[in-house]
Amino acid sequence: MKVSYYPGCTLKTRAKNLEDSALAAFKALGIEYQELDRWNCCGAVFSLADDDLIHMVAPVRDLVRAKQLGAGTMVTLCSMCYNTLARANELMKHEEVKRKTINDFMNEEPDYFGEVEVVHFLSYLKNQIGWGALKSKVQSPLGGLKIAPYYGCTLLRPKDVAIDHPDSPTLFREFVETLGGEVIEFPSSTVCCGSYQALGNPEAALKVSFDILSDAVSRGADALVLTCPLCDYNLGRRQDDMLRKYEGAKDVPVLYFTQLLAIALGLSQEVCRFELNRSSTARLLKSRNLLAGVKA
Amino acid sequence: MALVISRRTSDTKFHDRVSELSGQEFMKCFQCGTCSGSCPMGDHIDTFPRKIMALLQLGRMEELSELNTPWVCASCHTCMVRCPRGIDITKVMEALRLTRLRQNVNYVEPSNMQPEEIIDLPQIALVSGFRKMTS
Amino acid sequence: MSTDAQEVTAGVEAKLIPIYVMGKRYDVPDSLTIMKAIEYAGYKYIRGCGCRGGVCGACATVFRKPGDYKIYTGLACQTVVEPEMYLTQIPFYPANRAVYDFGSLTGRPEEIFALYPELFRCVACNACTKVCPMDVEVLDYISAVKRGDIEAAARISFDCIQCGLCASRCFAEMPQYHIGQLARRLWGAYLTPKAEHLKTMVANIQAGRFSDGLSGLKAMSQDTLKKTYQDREMEPATGGEDWTPKDRQYL
Known part of the structure; x- marks a missing residue:
């Protein structure tokens, strides 16, 4: 089945490790995909004011592009893009008056009625590929690696676009288990990392992110796995600030779910782009011989 | 109070x-x-x-x-x-x-941000932060 | 009017049509461009008329037509007047133009981000593309910059003439045309492949490989020089990729 693929801006620069590992996994899993032509930034956050339709235009324009491509399903990797696009899609499906206003405003584009289905790759793996089929393709199981799956906010909230139960999700656990990893459950797995407050209130974002990492580490996690480049910034890159600021802070390897997938599928190490992760990530994987089975 | x-x-x-x-x-x-x-x-x-x-x-x-x-x-x-x-x-x-x-009152002022600060932030942070905190 | 002018226009009865310049009605010949029509009406351009040849972007103009909500744009020196057009000229639209030391840049997308962070306020409303008199897909090149694709931004914005109408309409208050220009500069200076053969050639010149030939030419009389030029070996029109001249001493 052919799907359209929406990357998102950061996946073309800082989160190239998310994109490259995912695209390699698409191929390995036989997922035929095509990146949208002429896509624009979706806006990253969904507008929450009832009268604010101008901020719906960006995600809807992308949905129009997906419709033009003719694939019924549009797969996203970044969970913030997923949330924004999926919510805009719900609006275009169900809110007739707003839909008409947006379609009329975008008079240079064909009308859109919510025809495309927006899917996050994690749900796609579960529902379209299936855990059983995925397991059969695992070449180097992650045996022994203790992984704390971090959902963050936008995959689970609000309910109408949640890929799993907002308060007790299991999808990410199933994913890690399928790849042969040991799952470390931790209560903070659905707690916000501070998101865009990295910009508005960086100290507050740093503290909540530090608490999340501490929770995972205190339960024995070797690494944190996530789905979003902004979470990766707050929980990954900003560990340098944590190590300076908080006593007892530890360097925690952080990686994208698609990198984990690529490793388990035995894909080339190059597609994982570990140079974009904390250096502790590749060190950990090497020490567990998880990069050994990987084709160099 | x-x-x-x-x-x-x-x-x-x-x-x-x-x-x-x-x-x-x-x-x-x-x-x-x-x-x-x-x-x-x-x-x-x-x-x-x-x-x-x-x-x-x-x-x-x-x-x-x-x-x-x-x-x-x-x-x-x-x-x-x-x-x-x-x-x-x-x-x-x-x-x-x-x-x-x-x-027309911003909470975050893009023009006042330091270049090092902007360069450190991923695009997704700038987009979402400006969406929520600029007019 | 001089007699000469009357003779020239004799028999070509110009049809007059009404236009509105800043709300005031004037009757002008229907064959004029907006720029000439405004001058015909008695206005004088001090600035903002530019090259009058459709190239420089100085006379970008907006106008409306009666009973139509849409904004129309064009270059005043190229667009012919239509009856009942609502016109004015926008001599200059203020836009934030970042100051940078180009030599210290290296062509990383983050350099554009730091100079123009307002870029990230784009809402993809597409007003920029709709208003562009050069039909540049402005939103597309801004989207390309946002995802760090400087080459795509440079290519898509290539036809931009820096008129600034995009900035005048921008919901995010950004100067698209300055951002596009920076992308083109970075791409041209730092990201396109370097012409390695040029380095070899410069080295050859410096090593004096062509000195004898040049001084020989310089020493020739005008007639000998002409003859040498006329007798030169030319690449035939049908010459293929691998054609080389018989005299290869300077290759």
């Missing part, structure tokens, strides 16, 4: 404006405090969402305009999914932000 409630202190216009922007009915809130208990930014906000709902019910515009809460809120939607009264508090926070932003 005692709150004096009278018609004089109650700004119904402001109440109606926030209600209209957010599409939420504050009067449905029965002050259980689940939102406050769920807020990941609890240590960093000066006023819990439960109290904000109370202030909105009373139309206390002055107190509401000085809070840092809407500006520390990260729109994580935890309060929203847990509210037993089905109020989308995230939308209320957005409405409170917009009452300021729509007067």
Whole structure:
């Protein structure tokens, strides 16, 4: 089945490790995909004011592009893009008056009625590929690696676009288990990392992110796995600030779910782009011989 | 601090404006405090969402305009999914932000950001941060 | 009017049509461009008329037509007037133009981000593309910059003439055309492949490989020089990729 693929801006620069590992996994899993032509930034956050339709235009324009491509399903990797696009899609499906206003405003584009289905790759793996089929393709199981799956906010909230139960999700656990990893459950797995407050209130974002990492580490996690480049910034890159600021802070390897997938599928190490992760990530994987089975 | 409630202190216009922007009915809130208990930014906000709902019910515009809460809120939607009264508090926070932003007053000033700061942030942070905190 | 002018226009009865310049009605010949029509009406351009040849972007103009909500744009020196057009000229539209030391840049997308962070306020409303008199897909190149694709931004914005109408319409208050220009500069200076053969050639010149030939030419009389030029070996029109001249001493 052919799907359209929406990357998102950061996946073309800082989160190239998310994109490259995912695209390699698409191929390995036989997922035929095509990146949208002429896509624009979706806006990253969904507008929450009832009268604010101008901020719906960006995600809807992308949905129009997906419709033009003719694939019924549009797969996203970044969970913030997923949330924004999926919510805009719900609006275009169900809110007739707003839909008409947006379609009329975008008079240079064909009308859109919510025809495309927006899917996050994690749900796609579960529902379209299936855990059983995925397991059969695992070449180097992650045996022994203790992984704390971090959902963050936008995959689970609000309910109408949640890929799993907002308060007790299991999808990410199933994913890690399928790849042969040991799952470390931790209560903070659905707690916000501070998101865009990295910009508005960086100290507050740093503290909540530090608490999340501490929770995972205190339960024995070797690494944190996530789905979003902004979470990766707050929980990954900003560990340098944590190590300076908080006593007892530890360097925690952080990686994208698609990198984990690529490793388990035995894909080339190059597609994982570990140079974009904390250096502790590749060190950990090497020490567990998880990069050994990987084709160099 | 005692709150004096009278018609004089109650700004119904402001109440109606926030209600209209957010599409939420504050009067449905029965002050259980689940939102406050769920807020990941609890240590960093000066006023819990439960109290904000109370202030909105009373139309206390002055107190509401000085809070840092809407500006520390990260729109994580935890309060929203847990509210037993089905109020989308995230939308209320957005409405409170917009009452300021729509007067052309930014909370974050892109022109004043240092180049090193911008270069360190991924695009996704700049886009989402500007969306929420610039007019 | 001089007699000469009357003779020239004799028999070509110009049809007059009404236009509105800043709200005031004037009757002007229907064959004029907007720029000439405004001058015909008695206005004088001090600035903002530019090259009058459709190249420089100085005279970008907006106008409306009666009963139509849409904004129309064009270059005043190229667009012919239509009856009942609503016109004015926008001599200059203020836009934030970042100051940078180009030599210290290296061609990383982050350099554009730091100079123009307002870029990230784009809402993809597409007003920029709709208003562009050069039909540049402005939103597309801004989207390309946002995702760090400087080459795509440079290519898509290539036809931009820096008129600034995009900035005048921008919801995010950004100067698209300056951002596009920076992308083109970075791409041209730092990201396109370097011409390695040029280095070899410069080295050859410096090593004096062509000195004899040049001084020989310089010493020739005008007639000998002409003859040498006329007798030179030319690449035939049908010459293929691998054609080389018989005299290869300077290759």
